[in-house]
Amino acid sequence: xxxxxxxxxxxxxxxxxxxxxxxxxxxxxxxxxxxxxxxxxxxxxxxxxxxxxxxxxxxxxxxxxxxxxxxxxxxxxxxxxxxxxxxxxxxxxxxxxxxxxxxxxx
Numbered sequence: 001x002x003x004x005x006x007x008x009x010x011x012x013x014x015x016x017x018x019x020x021x022x023x024x025x026x027x028x029x030x031x032x033x034x035x036x037x038x039x040x041x042x043x044x045x046x047x048x049x050x051x052x053x054x055x056x057x058x059x060x061x062x063x064x065x066x067x068x069x070x071x072x073x074x075x076x077x078x079x080x081x082x083x084x085x086x087x088x089x090x091x092x093x094x095x096x097x098x099x100x101x102x103x104x105x106x
Contacts, residue, residue, distance in 0.1 A: 022030075077085040090105050 072088050072090050075087045
């Protein structure tokens with residue numbers, strides 16, 4: 001056990017006494033890679049936030065200004081070619097140039 005300890009101690013001393021290390025070029029390249037990665041991450045976060053705001057604004061405009069009426073819709077659940085269930089639900093009906101949309105309401 002003591003012999004192993006001495007061998008290990010000698011190996012550690014050798015490693016500490018060597019003058020090997022990172023060169024300035026390696027350090028600069030590593031710093032450049034980290035900087036570019038953080039810059040791209042920040043850009044992606046800003047783009048995602050802008051897109052999120054745009055979608056939220058369009059969605060709230062759509063739901064607040066396009067309600068044309070309220071009504072009910074019959075929903076049929078199918079399993080294969082047979083009807084599994086039929087249910088009538090109350091909905092708000094939105095009519096736009098792109099089609100008609102329904103939103104479930106309680």
